[in-house]
Amino acid sequence: MGKLEGKVAVITGGSSGMALASAKRFVEEGAYVFITGRRQEALDEAVELIGRNVTGVRGDAANLDDLDRLFETVKREKGKIDILFASAGTGEAVPLGKITEQHFDAAFGLNVRGTLFTVQKALPLFNDGGSIIMTGSNASAKGFAGWGVYAASKLALRSFARTWLNELKGRNIRVNVLVPGAIATPMQEEVLSKEAKEMFESMIPRGKMGQPEEVATVALFLASDDSSFVNGGELFVDGGMSAI
Amino acid sequence: MGALEGKVAVITGGNGGIGLATARRFVKEGAYVFITGRRQAELDKAVSLIGKNVTAVRGDVSKLEDLDHLYDVVRKEKGRVDVVFANAGLVDPVLLTDSTPDTYDKQFNLNARGVYFTVQKALPLLADNASIILSGSAAWQMGIPALGAYSATKAALVSFVRTWTAELASRGIRANVISPGPTETPMVHVGAKASDEGTSDYFKKMIPMGRLGTADELASAAVFLASDESSFITGIDLPVDGGTASR
Numbered sequence: 001m002g003k004l005e006g007k008v009a010v011i012t013g014g015s016s017g018m019a020l021a022s023a024k025r026f027v028e029e030g031a032y033v034f035i036t037g038r039r040q041e042a043l044d045e046a047v048e049l050i051g052r053n054v055t056g057v058r059g060d061a062a063n064l065d066d067l068d069r070l071f072e073t074v075k076r077e078k079g080k081i082d083i084l085f086a087s088a089g090t091g092e093a094v095p096l097g098k099i100t101e102q103h104f105d106a107a108f109g110l111n112v113r114g115t116l117f118t119v120q121k122a123l124p125l126f127n128d129g130g131s132i133i134m135t136g137s138n139a140s141a142k143g144f145a146g147w148g149v150y151a152a153s154k155l156a157l158r159s160f161a162r163t164w165l166n167e168l169k170g171r172n173i174r175v176n177v178l179v180p181g182a183i184a185t186p187m188q189e190e191v192l193s194k195e196a197k198e199m200f201e202s203m204i205p206r207g208k209m210g211q212p213e214e215v216a217t218v219a220l221f222l223a224s225d226d227s228s229f230v231n232g233g234e235l236f237v238d239g240g241m242s243a244i
Numbered sequence: 245m246g247a248l249e250g251k252v253a254v255i256t257g258g259n260g261g262i263g264l265a266t267a268r269r270f271v272k273e274g275a276y277v278f279i280t281g282r283r284q285a286e287l288d289k290a291v292s293l294i295g296k297n298v299t300a301v302r303g304d305v306s307k308l309e310d311l312d313h314l315y316d317v318v319r320k321e322k323g324r325v326d327v328v329f330a331n332a333g334l335v336d337p338v339l340l341t342d343s344t345p346d347t348y349d350k351q352f353n354l355n356a357r358g359v360y361f362t363v364q365k366a367l368p369l370l371a372d373n374a375s376i377i378l379s380g381s382a383a384w385q386m387g388i389p390a391l392g393a394y395s396a397t398k399a400a401l402v403s404f405v406r407t408w409t410a411e412l413a414s415r416g417i418r419a420n421v422i423s424p425g426p427t428e429t430p431m432v433h434v435g436a437k438a439s440d441e442g443t444s445d446y447f448k449k450m451i452p453m454g455r456l457g458t459a460d461e462l463a464s465a466a467v468f469l470a471s472d473e474s475s476f477i478t479g480i481d482l483p484v485d486g487g488t489a490s491r
Contacts, residue, residue: 165487169452181476205413210476217473226468229425229461231453232490236480240409240418243479 002030003224008078009033012061013088015046017185021212022219061088062114081125083223086118087135091150111153136179141242165232174231181238184209205240246274247471252322253277257332259290261429265459266466305332305358325369327470330362331379337390355397373416380423382485409479418478425485427457453486
């Protein structure tokens with residue numbers, strides 16, 4: 001018997017990387033998952049890869065109308081949510097001095113504002129005793145040049161978790177931040193140069209990036225009753241990069 | 245198939261509370277466990293509760309010769325260790341004004357020094373990719389009256405795993421802390437001694453989830469850190485405290 005038997009999960013940004021690996025694992029553990037993504041083609045591929053017990057809903061987690069549509073679909077098909085993994089996020093390296101409004105708004109619009117409204121709009125459907133997981137970044141604990149806006153946007157999620165812990169305790173809904181470090185995802189491949197990848201690997205004690213599947217296992221822990229007394233916290237999944 | 249199939253685990257302070265619950269869960273997940281404790285009668289009871297795949301070794305973790313004896317037994321019986329759960333610890337609630345070298349030393353000797361050497365002496369037996377787990381406390385991040393020395397011993401553990409992460413990564417060995425909040429164990433009643441309220445009321449006010457944790461909830465977090473499910477997690481402190489340290 002799986003660890004998420006009969007549970008309904010919503011995973012934003014679920015068409016690639018860590019979130020896709022998590023969606024796959026959640027289904028293997030008995031959950032039904034809704035995944036979102038902006039590109040229909042990537043979403044279709046993800047749905048095919050996951051294979052069963054999955055619905056893809058195209059949409060941008062920074063767009064409130066898209067979020068409404070997402071949760072209407074969930075409501076119609078399943079009527080409830082047990083697990084929300086708010087994972088959609090974006091970032092690019094822009095140093096102080098070159099930061100534009102567009103750069104700031106893109107990061108905060110999706111990573112902070114989008115995450116906030118994803119959670120708020122999910123709440124009416126949430127079963128008591130559910131689990132909310134947000135994706136942070138260990139960049140918030142380091143000082144990577146160029147990543148200031150991204151790092152700040154991700155640290156806001158830790159603050160949300162602390163507030164929501166107290167606001168949602170009456171419903172026994174847990175809120176935690178999963179904090180990945182350098183993970184070998186398609187997004188990393190896209191935004192990092194070869195030199196940057198080598199730089200990150202040199203900072204990881206084991207010298208190798210994490211795999212999306214190594215993040216999915218942590219998401220599973222936070223989603224399942226195995227973490228029933230873990231609440232309001234951040235769980236670093238970065239191979240010790242921010243510990244040393 | 246269990247999450248710890250074929251693994252050999254050492255759990256100090258394994259005869260009660262979180263240590264015992266974890267030992268039971270490890271065995272259920274397929275591990276062989278060695279447990280330690282100071283009192284033979286409690287060890288015997290724990291062994292019969294765990295039922296199978298367990299060896300008890302009587303000893304005091306703050307005595308280095310007892311640790312040598314522990315690992316001698318492990319070496320003879322299994323020859324290696326995959327998981328060390330350095331869990332033995334004690335709390336003596338006493339205000340700064342009333343502390344003595346004795347109240348300070350006994351907590352640091354077991355909780356910090358004992359843990360340090362529990363891990364050091366395990367190293368020759370530790371398999372590549374082994375997992376080291378230390379029992380911390382949410383108290384290290386807080387300011388709880390009378391728990392000054394205790395909380396500092398637990399803060400030391402958070403520092404230990406950071407250094408060990410760097411020192412042991414080349415062998416694939418991971419090191420993490422689990423920090424329980426108030427948990428329904430015999431020890432929690434000692435921790436509340438400084439308060440005039442009943443244990444439950446004193447702690448419930450502190451815990452956003454409005455209840456104490458159970459030893460089983462700590463055990464499931466320990467299984468997670470012991471298993472390959474946490475293969476990219478090292479050097480962290482995992483609070484299992486119902487939000488106590490984040491409130």
